[in-house]
Amino acid sequence: MSGVPLGYLSASGDRAAAVVPLTWYMIVVSCAVSLIILALLVAGVVRRRIRDHSTQVNTVEVTRSGQGMRWIVIGLLVSAVPLAVSLIWTMTALAAVVGPPNKSALVVDITAHQWWWQIDYNGKSPSQHFTTANELHVPVGRKVLVRLHSGDVIHSFWVPRLTGKTDVIPGQTNLSWLKADRPGTYFGHCAEYCGMEHARMGFRVIAQPEAQFRAWRARQLQPAAHPASALATRGHALFHYRCSLCHTVRGTNAASRMGPDLTHLMSRRTLAAGMLPNNRGALAGWVDNPQASKPGAHMPNQHLTGPQLQQVVAYLETLQ
Amino acid sequence: MTASATRTPEIGENTVELRARLHAIWQTEPGFKEFFTTVDHKEIGLRYIVTAFVLLALGGLEALVIRLQLAGPDLHVLTPEQYDQFFSMHGMTMIFLYASPILSGFSNYLWPLLLGSRDMAFPRLNAFSYWVYLAAALFLYVGFLTGNGPNDGWFNYVPYAQKQYNAGLNQDFYSLGMILLGISTSVGAANFIVTAFKMRAPGMSINRLPVFIWGTLTASVANLLVVPAVSLAFFLLWLDRQFGTSFFQTSGGGQPLLWQHLFWLFGHPWVYAIVLPAMGMVSDGLPIFCRRPLVGYSLVALSTVATMILGFGVWVHHMFATGLPALSLSFFSGASIIITFPSAVAVFAWLATIWTGRPVVTTAFLYFASMIVLFVIGGVSGFMTASVPVDWQLTDTYFVVAHIHYVLIGINVFPVVGATYMWLPKMTGRLLDETLGKWGFWTMFAGFNIGFLPMHLTGLFGMPRRIWTYSAGMGWSTLNLITSIGSFVFAFGVLIFFLNVWKSLRTGAVADADPWGGPTLEWAIPSPPAPYNFAVIPTVASRHPLWEGQLDESRTRSTLEQGMVLDCGKETLTTTPLDAIPERIVPMPKDTWAPLLLALAISVFFVSLLIQSWPLIALGTFWITAALIFWLWPRRSLLERPAAAEDRMAHG
Numbered sequence: 028m029s030g031v032p033l034g035y036l037s038a039s040g041d042r043a044a045a046v047v048p049l050t051w052y053m054i055v056v057s058c059a060v061s062l063i064i065l066a067l068l069v070a071g072v073v074r075r076r077i078r079d080h081s082t083q084v085n086t087v088e089v090t091r092s093g094q095g096m097r098w099i100v101i102g103l104l105v106s107a108v109p110l111a112v113s114l115i116w117t118m119t120a121l122a123a124v125v126g127p128p129n130k131s132a133l134v135v136d137i138t139a140h141q142w143w144w145q146i147d148y149n150g151k152s153p154s155q156h157f158t159t160a161n162e163l164h165v166p167v168g169r170k171v172l173v174r175l176h177s178g179d180v181i182h183s184f185w186v187p188r189l190t191g192k193t194d195v196i197p198g199q200t201n202l203s204w205l206k207a208d209r210p211g212t213y214f215g216h217c218a219e220y221c222g223m224e225h226a227r228m229g230f231r232v233i234a235q236p237e238a239q240f241r242a243w244r245a246r247q248l249q250p251a252a253h254p255a256s257a258l259a260t261r262g263h264a265l266f267h268y269r270c271s272l273c274h275t276v277r278g279t280n281a282a283s284r285m286g287p288d289l290t291h292l293m294s295r296r297t298l299a300a301g302m303l304p305n306n307r308g309a310l311a312g313w314v315d316n317p318q319a320s321k322p323g324a325h326m327p328n329q330h331l332t333g334p335q336l337q338q339v340v341a342y343l344e345t346l347q
Numbered sequence: 348m349t350a351s352a353t354r355t356p357e358i359g360e361n362t363v364e365l366r367a368r369l370h371a372i373w374q375t376e377p378g379f380k381e382f383f384t385t386v387d388h389k390e391i392g393l394r395y396i397v398t399a400f401v402l403l404a405l406g407g408l409e410a411l412v413i414r415l416q417l418a419g420p421d422l423h424v425l426t427p428e429q430y431d432q433f434f435s436m437h438g439m440t441m442i443f444l445y446a447s448p449i450l451s452g453f454s455n456y457l458w459p460l461l462l463g464s465r466d467m468a469f470p471r472l473n474a475f476s477y478w479v480y481l482a483a484a485l486f487l488y489v490g491f492l493t494g495n496g497p498n499d500g501w502f503n504y505v506p507y508a509q510k511q512y513n514a515g516l517n518q519d520f521y522s523l524g525m526i527l528l529g530i531s532t533s534v535g536a537a538n539f540i541v542t543a544f545k546m547r548a549p550g551m552s553i554n555r556l557p558v559f560i561w562g563t564l565t566a567s568v569a570n571l572l573v574v575p576a577v578s579l580a581f582f583l584l585w586l587d588r589q590f591g592t593s594f595f596q597t598s599g600g601g602q603p604l605l606w607q608h609l610f611w612l613f614g615h616p617w618v619y620a621i622v623l624p625a626m627g628m629v630s631d632g633l634p635i636f637c638r639r640p641l642v643g644y645s646l647v648a649l650s651t652v653a654t655m656i657l658g659f660g661v662w663v664h665h666m667f668a669t670g671l672p673a674l675s676l677s678f679f680s681g682a683s684i685i686i687t688f689p690s691a692v693a694v695f696a697w698l699a700t701i702w703t704g705r706p707v708v709t710t711a712f713l714y715f716a717s718m719i720v721l722f723v724i725g726g727v728s729g730f731m732t733a734s735v736p737v738d739w740q741l742t743d744t745y746f747v748v749a750h751i752h753y754v755l756i757g758i759n760v761f762p763v764v765g766a767t768y769m770w771l772p773k774m775t776g777r778l779l780d781e782t783l784g785k786w787g788f789w790t791m792f793a794g795f796n797i798g799f800l801p802m803h804l805t806g807l808f809g810m811p812r813r814i815w816t817y818s819a820g821m822g823w824s825t826l827n828l829i830t831s832i833g834s835f836v837f838a839f840g841v842l843i844f845f846l847n848v849w850k851s852l853r854t855g856a857v858a859d860a861d862p863w864g865g866p867t868l869e870w871a872i873p874s875p876p877a878p879y880n881f882a883v884i885p886t887v888a889s890r891h892p893l894w895e896g897q898l899d900e901s902r903t904r905s906t907l908e909q910g911m912v913l914d915c916g917k918e919t920l921t922t923t924p925l926d927a928i929p930e931r932i933v934p935m936p937k938d939t940w941a942p943l944l945l946a947l948a949i950s951v952f953f954v955s956l957l958i959q960s961w962p963l964i965a966l967g968t969f970w971i972t973a974a975l976i977f978w979l980w981p982r983r984s985l986l987e988r989p990a991a992a993e994d995r996m997a998h999g
Contacts, residue, residue, distance in 0.1 A: 053734060102695030113730070183668060218811050219743060
């Protein structure tokens with residue numbers, strides 16, 4: 028199933044894996060039923076039809092022949108078997124995947140916004156808390172409890188390889204959980220229509236060995252370093268003036284939570300909710316004119332001059 | 348015309364003089380005024396059918412634009428905002444403005460003919476129902492054409508539909524338009540229910556109803572129960588938007604999930620309401636071309652009703668991912684799997700009818716027979732989504748889009764086109780071209796399956812529904828291109844069908860009263876039928892009045908050429924609900940402006956609510972009141988008379 032990042036016919040974690048065999052069973056039953064009915068239909072028409080094409084319908088005698096009721100009785104009895112299996116299997120699979128995991132799980136809060144994902148890791152103290160966006164890092168082999176909040180409308184949290192969908196609904200906290208079996212990057216996407224850029228509301232789950240995950244977490248807790256170069260320093264000033272109304276960079280005065288937390292922007296692989304690769308060109312294009320690539324996004328065009336744009340990008344690139 | 352309390356209806360033969368007399372009483376003169384005042388169910392039925400097919404074409408064009416946008420990755424045929432309106436409008440048009448009204452059209456036209464009556468129970472309500480439907484369709488399309496079409500999908504989840512996320516008039520058009528349409532659906536449903544129980548020919552007991560009647564009757568009962576839920580939901584949404592109430596607003600203690608419950612409480616039964624009558628068309632159509640009665644009539648009729656009853660208990664399967672408790676999910680999952688059984692009854696009954704019959708492969712037969720396979724494919728994909736944990740992956744992907752199209756095109760469009768090939772000759776007196784018909788069928792069948800069978804795979808590959816574009820790396824490009832090609836082939840097939848209808852109207856071979864050798868009452872009268880339908884009210888002795896001679900299953904025979912003449916004015920007969928024993932002679936209303944005037948009044952009122960103009964609201968209110976008084980003003984000519992007791996025996 029490579030080549031289809033959001034395919035769900037194979038799984039890489041317990042919660043999704045528990046459902047894959049049932050899904051295959053239902054696909055096989057469905058295909059078999061469709062083919063059997065098709066075969067019966069075609070055979071019935073071919074064998075029983077009046078072959079003479081010039082026959083007028085109303086000239087053919089009407090008779091009540093044959094044991095038709097047998098079809099219904101046998102058909103229902105045969106259908107009952109796969110249906111009963113599905114019913115029982117559904118209930119057992121549901122029991123296996125439904126519950127939130129026990130207390131030892133890592134707990135992450137995800138807030139879905141039009142059209143990006145805010146991800147909050149909570150520690151034992153407020154100093155252990157940090158916020159990131161669009162990339163959920165998880166340790167391999169540990170269950171992760173995801174508490175889902177909405178910042179605006181209904182969205183749906185979905186990582187096909189790891190977990191089915193759980194809607195993100197304003198006014199209630201839905202729970203999802205997942206566990207990755209092996210390191211890797213798994214694709215997720217919003218699965219409930221949420222407005223103009225529903226198509227561009229992806230995210231990634233990055234599963235890492237425990238040690239790497241701890242290291243990542245420790246780095247994310249650090250505030251942003253002060254810019255060293257003159258260019259970046261001018262960019263910082265401009266950022267404070269233009270960008271801090273919406274964005275946070277911890278360790279600076281920029282502390283608004285309207286948009287994604289940019290403290291460690293450069294540690295992320297993508298921009299704009301999984302839409303653009305995180306490189307200098309894409310970053311400059313996005314900062315200057317987000318409406319060109321993601322029309323409707325809540326980030327307005329910045330109308331920066333060339334040098335200003337260079338400065339801001341230089342500053343953003345220090346947010347390692 | 349006698350004014351006494353009881354009257355003995357005259358029994359007579361179907362003579363030329365009688366037909367001339369009835370013609371003078373019942374006919375609507377062709378003319379400008381008569382176009383607006385007619386209450387003839389056949390005229391209204393045809394209007395429904397034509398309007399619904401026009402909307403099918405519009406919804407189809409919207410779909411083709413959508414398929415152009417999705418034919419490849421990162422295309423820009425439409426902007427995201429345009430795309431959102433196109434897919435919402437496409438869904439809304441097909442589900443609300445085509446799929447149900449087309450069945451209302453066929454039912455309106457055919458019911459009195461199948462039942463042996465001269466009209467529906469409430470002819471004026473019937474006309475009113477059509478005018479309101481037309482008004483709602485125009486209302487919604489005016490919104491779309493001014494850039495204010497629905498933009499939140501056909502199921503319109505809040506809070507995205509609320510004012511703070513959706514500031515334009517889009518949702519106001521949609522909310523008010525749906526409430527308006529709900530009026531049409533509700534009065535139409537009431538009319539069908541009363542007609543089914545009261546307007547049958549003597550002897551047509553409830554176990555002799557054609558299955559198509561069972562389908563529409565069941566659907567109408569469901570509509571009467573569930574349309575209020577969706578009308579209420581849209582009304583509450585409109586209040587939230589315009590008056591700051593908080594039914595669905597969390598900030599004021601409301602619940603977004605309330606919308607989903609109200610919507611799907613309606614929405615799922617609605618799905619059955621737009622397939623059960625079409626399944627009835629197949630149950631009645633297949634036997635004609637297989638030259639034998641339907642296998643398992645009673646089971647099929649009962650499973651039609653059972654589907655609907657179970658259908659009230661499965662709405663939550665649209666909401667499996669909303670975080671409801673596992674226990675309630677299990678209940679709805681179980682109910683959704685069990686609802687397969689009544690559907691399976693129909694499938695095996697159809698197959699058995701083919702295997703024990705002698706099929707004559709006409710175009711209509713091809714549409715009806717192919718529907719069996721499309722029905723099964725749409726059914727098994729529905730069975731997959733009934734399993735909660737599987738649905739958590741399938742839901743909101745293109746798998747569900749494929750499913751809904753197999754259900755709506757497979758179980759609605761295919762039977763409807765088949766029914767057109769079968770019944771249009773009855774309506775127009777002209778046959779459709781069989782050669783062109785078969786070309787059209789195979790084009791539609793191939794195009795549909797090329798388009799929508801691979802779409803299941805697109806869904807299993809994870810493509811979320813309602814995304815306006817996708818990138819090349821997702822692995823969906825080839826499948827989407829195939830679907831786009833298939834959809835254009837399918838559209839071409841539909842075009843062939845429309846061309847065939849046009850050709851038939853101009854140069855089609857003339858059809859006699861009974862071109863297919865059908866079993867039911869409509870085939871006993873000329874094509875097209877006279878304005879009064881039946882010169883004498885027939886008396887029915889079996890389920891297949893016209894096949895009694897060939898089947899020879901009982902000594903009693905239906906009487907078609909002799910019966911009550913009811914020629915003292917515009918009148919017809921009502922019978923008892925179960926056994927169809929004659930009960931009353933009912934005078935039928937003459938052509939009148941009242942339905943159109945009331946429909947216009949209500950339309951003005953809804954426009955006034957949309958633009959929030961107080962003078963117009965006052966005008967609308969006054970006009971509605973005046974139109975209602977005009978309509979309801981007591982008229983002596985509409986007094987009912989019970990039939991004299993001895994007449995019940997005369998032809999019982």
